[in-house]
Amino acid sequence: MRTVPSLDLAADYVGSIRAEVQQRHARRHSEPTDFTASFLLGGQIGSAPPGLRLIYPQGNAIHESSEHPFLQMGEVQYGKPLLDMVTSQWSLEAAARCALVSMDTTLQSNLSVGPPVELLILTGDRLDGGRHLRWGSEHLFLRELRSQWHQGLAAAIGRLPPFPWEESSLNREKTYKNAR
Structure with missing residues (x-):
């Protein structure tokens, strides 16, 4: 080698x-x-x-490529859509957080995938061993990551555009409230 x-x-x-x-x-x-x-x-x-x-x-x-700056082994159906968002423009830390959310999604969806969760971030032109972290499934950092992800996802779903039939009922409801 x-x-x-x-x-x-x-x-x-x-x-x-x-x-x-x-x-x-x-x-x-x-x-x-x-x-x-x-x-x-x-x-x-x-x-x-x-x-x-x-x-x-x-x-x-x-x-890996610039279009897909990651490689994935094992389960691909649960967390892969999250990894598909990552681009080479992201910082290593942002991409690592996305990878951890992807891993957590898989942990929550598939009983055959389990802890520990490990993360190793290596940067180019450095031989310092990188940044290595290892957590059990109930580590405070992973619980906070999961909680923030769920809160952010719920907020994003709340901001999605309404269906056409919802708009008309919302407009009628607003008109009714304004008329009172």
Whole structure:
């Protein structure tokens, strides 16, 4: 890994090692067993920009893009619409909060997803280990995040435009109240 010239080649290397290990373990077991695994590989090589690769069990990899600046493993139906809002214009912290809300939405909707929740924020051109946080599901920060999200979502739904039939009844109600 210390000699690869690009993140793509590093992902290819991890994918090939994963395939070798999977085949070795499969030969040892007489019963059918699933030895598949997906990996997230992130980092920066030399002066290239930092990047992220999702390495599938088959060994191939995909990367993030400016249109979709994230990669998601596992459940995609619950919190993914929140991640779709993130753009490269967002700060790392804003994107991380969105990712945590997405994760919390999945935690609330799917019993097979559980704590702990971990967050690691790495910035380019720095080798300081980044900012790492780890919480249990009832940590004060996560409870506050969930509460603020629910309050904000309820307020946003309250500001959505009314259906056509609501407008006419609202106008009649206002007219009736003004007439009294």
